Amino acid sequence: MLDNLSIKDLTSSTPALIAVILLIMLVLTAVVGPILVSYKPDVVDLDSLKQPPGRAHLFGTDSKGRDILSRVVYGSRISLSVGIIAAALSLCLGIFFGLIAGYFGRTVDAFFSQVFDIFLAFPSLLLAIGISAVMPPGLTSVMLAITLVGWAGFARLVRGITLSLKEQTYVEASRALGASPARILYKHILPNALPLILVAGSLRVGGFILLEAALSFLGLGVQPPTPTWGSMISLNRAYINSAPWMVIFPGLAISITVISFNILGDFVRDKLDPRMQV
Amino acid sequence: MALYILKRLLLFIPTLLGITLITFILMQYMPGDPVTAMVGERASPETIAHIRTELGLDKSLTYQYFMYLKRLGTGQLGRSYYTNRKVSDDLLQKFPNTARLALAAMLFASVIGIGMGVFAASKRGTNWDRLITLLSVGGISIPVFWLGLALMLLFAFYLQWLPPSGMGNGSLINIILPAITLGTFSLSYIVRVTRSTMLETLSQPYVAAARAKGLSESNVVFKHALKNALIPVVTLIGLDLGSYLNGAVLTETIFGWDGLGRYALDGILKRDYPVIMGVVLFGAVIFVTMNLLVDISYHFLDPRVRVKSEQ
Numbered sequence: 001m002l003d004n005l006s007i008k009d010l011t012s013s014t015p016a017l018i019a020v021i022l023l024i025m026l027v028l029t030a031v032v033g034p035i036l037v038s039y040k041p042d043v044v045d046l047d048s049l050k051q052p053p054g055r056a057h058l059f060g061t062d063s064k065g066r067d068i069l070s071r072v073v074y075g076s077r078i079s080l081s082v083g084i085i086a087a088a089l090s091l092c093l094g095i096f097f098g099l100i101a102g103y104f105g106r107t108v109d110a111f112f113s114q115v116f117d118i119f120l121a122f123p124s125l126l127l128a129i130g131i132s133a134v135m136p137p138g139l140t141s142v143m144l145a146i147t148l149v150g151w152a153g154f155a156r157l158v159r160g161i162t163l164s165l166k167e168q169t170y171v172e173a174s175r176a177l178g179a180s181p182a183r184i185l186y187k188h189i190l191p192n193a194l195p196l197i198l199v200a201g202s203l204r205v206g207g208f209i210l211l212e213a214a215l216s217f218l219g220l221g222v223q224p225p226t227p228t229w230g231s232m233i234s235l236n237r238a239y240i241n242s243a244p245w246m247v248i249f250p251g252l253a254i255s256i257t258v259i260s261f262n263i264l265g266d267f268v269r270d271k272l273d274p275r276m277q278v
Numbered sequence: 279m280a281l282y283i284l285k286r287l288l289l290f291i292p293t294l295l296g297i298t299l300i301t302f303i304l305m306q307y308m309p310g311d312p313v314t315a316m317v318g319e320r321a322s323p324e325t326i327a328h329i330r331t332e333l334g335l336d337k338s339l340t341y342q343y344f345m346y347l348k349r350l351g352t353g354q355l356g357r358s359y360y361t362n363r364k365v366s367d368d369l370l371q372k373f374p375n376t377a378r379l380a381l382a383a384m385l386f387a388s389v390i391g392i393g394m395g396v397f398a399a400s401k402r403g404t405n406w407d408r409l410i411t412l413l414s415v416g417g418i419s420i421p422v423f424w425l426g427l428a429l430m431l432l433f434a435f436y437l438q439w440l441p442p443s444g445m446g447n448g449s450l451i452n453i454i455l456p457a458i459t460l461g462t463f464s465l466s467y468i469v470r471v472t473r474s475t476m477l478e479t480l481s482q483p484y485v486a487a488a489r490a491k492g493l494s495e496s497n498v499v500f501k502h503a504l505k506n507a508l509i510p511v512v513t514l515i516g517l518d519l520g521s522y523l524n525g526a527v528l529t530e531t532i533f534g535w536d537g538l539g540r541y542a543l544d545g546i547l548k549r550d551y552p553v554i555m556g557v558v559l560f561g562a563v564i565f566v567t568m569n570l571l572v573d574i575s576y577h578f579l580d581p582r583v584r585v586k587s588e589q
Binding site for chain 1: 292293296297299300301304305307308309412415416418419420421422423424427428430431435520521523524525527528531532542543546547549551554555557558561562565566569
């Protein structure tokens with residue numbers, strides 16, 4: 001299915017093209033940005049408190065005189081890495097349990113489906129709060145929380161795909177030839193399920209990034225002085241009226257990142273599986 | 279019909295129990311000793327031992343879980359570590375505020391959302407359509423807390439049309455900004471789903487037949503197509519309650535709204551674990567109950583589902 005996609009397809013859709021360019025810029029920012037910025041993100045400069053954007057500080061400074069541009073650049077590392085890693089982890093968990101539930105059916109399926117439903121019964125942010133609040137705040141707690149929030153959605157999806165794929169003739173043939181379930185799952189079902197899974201995954205990365213930002217905003221994420229976009233907004237929201245740039249730039253960063261992922265995800269979905277179109 | 283409801287209720291119970299189990303497991307990881315939290319660190323060892331036995335903390339985890347269930351059954355959610363007020367009392371007091379906000383947000387999201395979705399579908403392929411689609415993608419990409427701050431900046435501080443925060447003794451003007459903030463995420467989904475179901479419905483044969491009969495376009499769209507297109511949208515509106523519960527935590531914090539969300543935040547900041555767990559549990563129960571109600575109503579709304587399940 002992936003041979004349906006090509007670079008030429010990408011150029012046909014302007015929003016998707018812009019989204020890809022933005023995302024590439026974002027990754028570059030996260031990787032090399034910290035080397036290129038002129039200020040360190042935690043350097044306090046009491047002579048330049050709450051400066052509006054200007055020549056010395058392109059995004060202005062915050063209440064402690066720290067350069068906002070560099071803090072946004074450093075923050076991109078956290079947001080991107082948490083979003084992508086948590087998405088990957090919950091994808092792995094979801095694929096594993098989804099395949100098992102979908103393939104073995106009956107009681108196994110009933111049991112796991114119930115487990116999925118229980119995890120999905122929690123509003124995502126509330127569950128993430130519950131999980132990350134009971135452990136010391138930081139990178140691990142955020143990743144764990146987001147992974148545990150996201151896996152069940154993937155699992156249910158993979159289960160559905162597996163249920164329909166296992167009726168295919170080639171699976172039946174494989175079974176007749178004596179292939180073990182593990183082999184069938186790994187060699188037949190998983191490869192055919194992968195495109196749909198990837199579509200779902202790419203559509204959810206944006207949500208994971210928003211979840212990380214929300215947890216940071218609530219103080220449950222990576223702790224200061226490490227800058228994260230969410231905590232920057234939270235720390236500076238008292239100054240929204242007097243110094244709005246302190247809040248606007250991190251929020252803009254989050255929005256642009258998430259919208260790019262969403263547009264790209266939409267594009268990939270439209271190309272790979274038009275039936276799923278929302 | 280009643281059988282369907284009964285079946286759904288039966289499936290509902292294990293999920294409910296599962297929620298309590300997960301919350302209970304999470305509570306085991308809460309740092310700190312609940313006994314010392316209650317009586318202070320300088321209490322005598324006998325007091326501590328006594329309270330420990332009373333709370334059943336010396337028994338097995340399974341026993342403790344059942345004690346927990348028993349307490350939940352009587353509506354006991356513990357007491358705040360800080361105010362010592364009953365968490366259940368606080369929840370019952372603050373929930374109406376959140377419900378009011380969520381209702382306002384839902385109204386905003388569904389009315390504007392369906393309107394925009396229908397409009398976009400009718401103007402398919404034009405710049406209007408592209409604009410609305412872009413806006414709806416934007417709506418699900420903007421962090422709720424930032425949107426709230428941006429709206430506050432624009433409408434409360436720059437234009438000074440609306441109050442920046444507070445519930446203002448229940449006057450309607452205070453609910454506008456929080457409701458828009460809370461509802462935007464859901465609005466965007468509703469626009470997308472309405473647009474796509476409208477497009478799907480409008481391509482159905484019976485629509486072509488209606489047009490061929492000579493019915494006016496608005497008659498076709500509103501009287502025939504819309505009703506059918508709206509079925510999945512209605513369920514979406516109900517199911518989106520999850521986004522309201524999530525968003526409430528962030529929106530209420532920004533706008534100083536005294537509801538469940540801000541209660542949760544206060545609990546988080548103070549590490550007031552009974553409060554945090556109480557909100558998580560309460561939120562999940564409401565969410566799952568609403569889903570159940572929506573499921574059952576969907577059964578009534580969509581004749582095709584009803585017929586199929588009665589076969």
